[in-house]
Amino acid sequence: MIIMVDNYREIKDHLPPTVRIVSISKTQPIKAIQELYDANIKVFGENRVQELVSKYEALPKDIQWHLVGQLQTNKVKFIAPFISLIHSVDSLKLLNEINLQALKYKRVIDCLLQFHIATEETKFGLDREEARSLLLSKEFARLKNVRIKGLMGMATFTDNYKLVRNEFRSLKSTFDDLKMEFFKNDEWFCELSMGMSGDFMIAAEEGSTLVRIGTAIFGNR
Numbered sequence: 001m002i003i004m005v006d007n008y009r010e011i012k013d014h015l016p017p018t019v020r021i022v023s024i025s026k027t028q029p030i031k032a033i034q035e036l037y038d039a040n041i042k043v044f045g046e047n048r049v050q051e052l053v054s055k056y057e058a059l060p061k062d063i064q065w066h067l068v069g070q071l072q073t074n075k076v077k078f079i080a081p082f083i084s085l086i087h088s089v090d091s092l093k094l095l096n097e098i099n100l101q102a103l104k105y106k107r108v109i110d111c112l113l114q115f116h117i118a119t120e121e122t123k124f125g126l127d128r129e130e131a132r133s134l135l136l137s138k139e140f141a142r143l144k145n146v147r148i149k150g151l152m153g154m155a156t157f158t159d160n161y162k163l164v165r166n167e168f169r170s171l172k173s174t175f176d177d178l179k180m181e182f183f184k185n186d187e188w189f190c191e192l193s194m195g196m197s198g199d200f201m202i203a204a205e206e207g208s209t210l211v212r213i214g215t216a217i218f219g220n221r
């Protein structure tokens, strides 16, 4: 079990201090998360709402929980009281519902816009024009209980590292452009969530601030 803490520290040692690790604990047992928590590791990510809620209930309340998987609007209410960052916002409709639920709990919920950067059809997310039209909309301007902290993207699952690097580079460039156009003086728009177990070093080199690491910490799922 201690090996997970060693894995985490080894990854951390290889990353620049500007990059934070979100330990992706999906499918992992409570006691594995507790082990990392006991070593003062407190940022975890899950991709399923039900699993996230049951782990939240079972574990210490100062854990920062991130949601990294596709989120259905009818499930926002279950995570709204406690979620620390939602990485996977891909529509105004979803953002509206997050805003509504955040309001109920008198919170402002931090979100990232998820971009489609991979060549695979299946990975969902926005493109630059869709994101711009969302950010330009009157409806978005009325949402006071959500805060867009940055962007998230998943690269193509491939060993073609040149392709992966290009995808990350393009997301960073979109991030810079959107920052200029919409968030110029907003110091909170500063997060770029990219990089997983297989590609986090490339992501870090291309400007990631949050890497989402599962198997490289916990072992195979």
Ligand SMILES: *Cc1c(COP(=O)(O)O)cnc(C)c1O
Binding pocket: 024, 026, 047, 068, 069, 154, 196, 197, 198, 212, 213, 214, 215, 216
């Ligand atoms: C599972 C998952 C990860 C972590 O993947 P690993 O390859 O195990 O590091 C990162 N991001 C998302 C969105 C995931 O679903």
